[in-house]
Amino acid sequence: MVRQGFSAELDQLRLQVELMAVRVDQNLERMKEFLATGDIEVASLTVAADDGIDAMNLSLTERCHELLAREAPVASDLRFVMSVLRVLGELERVGDLALRVVKVGGEWTLVRSYPTTYDILVSMADTSVEQFRRALSAWSSQDLALADELARSGAVLDLANGQLVRELLELEGPSAVPAALHSLVIGKALDRIADHSAIIGSRLRYLLTGDPGHLAAEIR
Amino acid sequence: MTTSEPTIVQRPVVAEQSAAGPANPAVVYETNDLAVFYGAFKAVRDVNINIHQHEITAFIGPSGCGKTTVLRCFNRMNDLIDIARVEGKLLYHGIDLYDRAVNPVEVRRRVGMVFQKPNPFPKSIYENIAYGPRLAGLAKKGSALDEIVEHSLRQAALWDEVKDRLNDSALGLSGGQQQRLCIGRALAVNPEVVLMDEPCSALDPIATGRIEDLMEEIKKRYTIIIVTHNMQQAARVSDRCAFFTTEVNEVSDTRTGMLVEYDTTDKMFSNPSDERTENYVTGRFG
Amino acid sequence: MAATAPHITTEMVQARLKGQKADVSGAIFKYLLWACLGVVLISLIALIYSVSGEGLEKLNARGLLNFMNAPFSIRPERTGVYQGIVGTVTSAVIVALVAFPLGVCAAIYLEEYASDNWFTRLVDVVTRNLAGVPAVVYGLLGLAIFVRGPLEGLTGGRSVLSAGLTLAVLALPIVIITSAEAIRAVPQSLREGGYGVGATRWEVTRTLVLPNALPAILTGTILALARALGEAAPLLLVGAKDSVFSGGDWGDLRGDFTALPSIITDWSTRPAENWNASTQAAILVTLAIVLGMNTVGILLRNRFDKKK
Numbered sequence: 001m002v003r004q005g006f007s008a009e010l011d012q013l014r015l016q017v018e019l020m021a022v023r024v025d026q027n028l029e030r031m032k033e034f035l036a037t038g039d040i041e042v043a044s045l046t047v048a049a050d051d052g053i054d055a056m057n058l059s060l061t062e063r064c065h066e067l068l069a070r071e072a073p074v075a076s077d078l079r080f081v082m083s084v085l086r087v088l089g090e091l092e093r094v095g096d097l098a099l100r101v102v103k104v105g106g107e108w109t110l111v112r113s114y115p116t117t118y119d120i121l122v123s124m125a126d127t128s129v130e131q132f133r134r135a136l137s138a139w140s141s142q143d144l145a146l147a148d149e150l151a152r153s154g155a156v157l158d159l160a161n162g163q164l165v166r167e168l169l170e171l172e173g174p175s176a177v178p179a180a181l182h183s184l185v186i187g188k189a190l191d192r193i194a195d196h197s198a199i200i201g202s203r204l205r206y207l208l209t210g211d212p213g214h215l216a217a218e219i220r
Numbered sequence: 221m222t223t224s225e226p227t228i229v230q231r232p233v234v235a236e237q238s239a240a241g242p243a244n245p246a247v248v249y250e251t252n253d254l255a256v257f258y259g260a261f262k263a264v265r266d267v268n269i270n271i272h273q274h275e276i277t278a279f280i281g282p283s284g285c286g287k288t289t290v291l292r293c294f295n296r297m298n299d300l301i302d303i304a305r306v307e308g309k310l311l312y313h314g315i316d317l318y319d320r321a322v323n324p325v326e327v328r329r330r331v332g333m334v335f336q337k338p339n340p341f342p343k344s345i346y347e348n349i350a351y352g353p354r355l356a357g358l359a360k361k362g363s364a365l366d367e368i369v370e371h372s373l374r375q376a377a378l379w380d381e382v383k384d385r386l387n388d389s390a391l392g393l394s395g396g397q398q399q400r401l402c403i404g405r406a407l408a409v410n411p412e413v414v415l416m417d418e419p420c421s422a423l424d425p426i427a428t429g430r431i432e433d434l435m436e437e438i439k440k441r442y443t444i445i446i447v448t449h450n451m452q453q454a455a456r457v458s459d460r461c462a463f464f465t466t467e468v469n470e471v472s473d474t475r476t477g478m479l480v481e482y483d484t485t486d487k488m489f490s491n492p493s494d495e496r497t498e499n500y501v502t503g504r505f506g
Numbered sequence: 507m508a509a510t511a512p513h514i515t516t517e518m519v520q521a522r523l524k525g526q527k528a529d530v531s532g533a534i535f536k537y538l539l540w541a542c543l544g545v546v547l548i549s550l551i552a553l554i555y556s557v558s559g560e561g562l563e564k565l566n567a568r569g570l571l572n573f574m575n576a577p578f579s580i581r582p583e584r585t586g587v588y589q590g591i592v593g594t595v596t597s598a599v600i601v602a603l604v605a606f607p608l609g610v611c612a613a614i615y616l617e618e619y620a621s622d623n624w625f626t627r628l629v630d631v632v633t634r635n636l637a638g639v640p641a642v643v644y645g646l647l648g649l650a651i652f653v654r655g656p657l658e659g660l661t662g663g664r665s666v667l668s669a670g671l672t673l674a675v676l677a678l679p680i681v682i683i684t685s686a687e688a689i690r691a692v693p694q695s696l697r698e699g700g701y702g703v704g705a706t707r708w709e710v711t712r713t714l715v716l717p718n719a720l721p722a723i724l725t726g727t728i729l730a731l732a733r734a735l736g737e738a739a740p741l742l743l744v745g746a747k748d749s750v751f752s753g754g755d756w757g758d759l760r761g762d763f764t765a766l767p768s769i770i771t772d773w774s775t776r777p778a779e780n781w782n783a784s785t786q787a788a789i790l791v792t793l794a795i796v797l798g799m800n801t802v803g804i805l806l807r808n809r810f811d812k813k814k
Contacts, residue, residue: 300698334702339696341700405699
């Protein structure tokens with residue numbers, strides 16, 4: 001086999017993306033904990049960890065550019081490098097969304113005080129983090145079946161989202177409005193986390209098959 | 221690459237209609253199980269390919285896979301080799317090119333060739349270009365011939381550089397200029413097809429770039445087939461790509477070339493169908 | 507890639523670059539070559555010297571033109587090489603006119619047209635062997651075919667025509683071999699360029715191969731000519747006169763003749779004190795003529811070489 005150095009670099013890149021995804025996953029875990037307990041310490045840990053994720057995003061993006069310039073990849077190599085760039089973007093977005101949840105901060109008690117909507121949010125968090133973990137597992141195993149399943153499951157939180165909005169409209173009380181606003185922000189963030197995870201699955205599917213139809217589906 | 225069961229014939233992947241490919245223009249060459257032998261040695265086998273008009277088709281593949289051998293069939297240049305023998309069919313506009321009634325000299329007027337190492341004649345620049353048209357009877361001398369020479373040199377993107385020194389020896393030109401001269405010489409007899417055998421392999425990147433631009437320009441009037449080792453060049457320049465590889469015959473310890481995949485260049489370089497093609501274009505295996 | 511490279515210092519590099527011992531065997535070989543060249547030059551000079559002493563005197567005394575215009579005579583003070591010059595120059599012309607076209611055409615056929623089979627290989631072997639056949643054998647051939655045999659009527663028997671044709675046959679294998687080599691040396695890329703634009707085999711040969719091979723072909727022809735003109739044995743057999751005779755004028759192709767080698771051979775057998783000077787003078791004249799022909803050939807070749 002020829003171009004062993006290049007092959008090794010591509011493998012390294014894949015592992016580094018996985019590592020970044022693991023860090024994002026850790027932050028999602030912290031987000032869930034914050035949602036459960038409202039612990040401000042956990043929130044600040046999340047914020048701090050996000051810096052590391054951003055730094056990784058930057059260095060891996062640069063590495064992709066370097067590979068494109070120096071190695072002139074084609075076919076599956078090119079699809080891989082382009083997909084890594086895409087997935088890095090998605091991971092970074094997921095990281096930001098986790099931040100958005102914990103930035104609720106002290107207002108968490110307000111959100112907590114409305115049990116119906118709060119429960120929906122907790123369940124949405126579970127689903128979206130599970131969705132993200134599927135994406136992480138699909139990427140690390142480069143498995144087409146998982147990727148396919150993931151690509152199709154974009155609408156997994158639609159129901160919960162709808163339910164949340166309906167409940168929020170019913171809220172009453174003096175602090176209903178601020179509580180509703182914060183809950184909505186959290187709900188939207190969780191929904192987007194699931195979306196981005198599905199996109200990761202779509203992109204992995206295109207990477208593995210090279211089928212322009214899959215690319216179209218992803219962009220749509 | 222070795223095949224443990226040489227009797228299994230892997231049909232090459234030939235996709236003529238790709239969803240994203242160019243509309244199907246007229247077919248200039250069509251081959252049916254074309255094979256070339258040097259004596260008893262089978263150099264290349266089972267080539268089935270259609271070359272389309274006004275397109276640049278690239279032949280790519282590792283050394284010894286028969287791409288130059290197949291190319292030289294298209295203008296009967298293999299006739300110059302005593303022991304070369306062709307089997308199967310090669311149709312040019314529906315005519316069997318190797319039919320006894322076909323005159324190879326006429327074929328070569330219609331199908332020009334540019335070689336790997338520039339080979340201008342040891343004559344003046346003017347005489348180099350005028351050589352072909354004179355022999356073909358297109359023009360003997362005077363302004364008719366001058367016109368042909370100028371037109372050819374313009375098409376070869378060389379006119380401005382040499383118009384003041386047409387009587388200088390062609391051997392005084394630089395490598396890139398000599399190759400453009402050879403292209404002009406091939407164009408001077410007004411062929412339909414131009415075959416190029418690694419035309420840029422002896423040239424620096426700037427000269428290569430000029431010739432690639434030139435190819436892009438003239439493909440509107442001609443049909444071009446280029447053999448190249450340079451993957452990026454094939455990707456840049458060609459509309460369709462044919463990938464050849466060698467197959468080792470363990471019994472006789474010989475290598476026979478064969479066509480693996482033939483498709484639009486976009487497909488070949490973004491998502492080829494055959495794994496061997498993928499391995500070759502990504503540079504993993506020869 | 508397991509061993510570590512030795513640490514390279516500037517001193518090491520300098521020692522290696524400057525400190526190598528001299529290439530003794532190379533120097534010895536070079537001096538040996540010089541010695542060989544020296545031997546050849548000395549022989550040549552000695553030869554010329556040995557003939558020029560009395561010969562130059564004689565030419566001075568008689569006058570060069572006189573010597574060259576006088577026919578063969580019994581009397582040493584009146585003898586001249588006129589008939590010899592006529593014979594030699596006429597033979598040279600015949601050789602050139604016959605051997606050159608035939609030889610070059612044969613070479614063209616062998617190299618460009620014939621396919622590589624047992625027949626052409628046989629022809630090649632035979633030609634090479636013929637080039638090494640002693641000249642006297644060609645003399646016998648000439649005798650058998652041109653002088654006494656079927657062509658006697660055409661040539662007039664013992665005539666300069668027979669001599670010329672015999673020498674042409676002698677020269678032919680050399681012309682064929684050197685022309686074939688010259689044609690073979692033409693790069694295939696040149697031919698392919700011609701074929702590539704739709705030239706026929708004859709057009710390629712005529713316009714590209716031959717002009718390119720011409721300098722070398724001419725060199726070969728000069729060599730062949732020089733060899734042919736210097737041979738005395740065939741002349742003897744074909745009937746060159748070695749005594750006084752009438753005739754041997756320009757244009758007399760079918761009558762009695764003689765040639766310079768024959769004259770020299772004959773005169774050298776006569777009593778030395780009278781004939782030595784004349785013999786040497788004849789040798790000088792011969793050398794001059796051969797040199798002249800060679801020079802013409804070389805000038806021609808250089809002209810075509812520049813055109814390449």
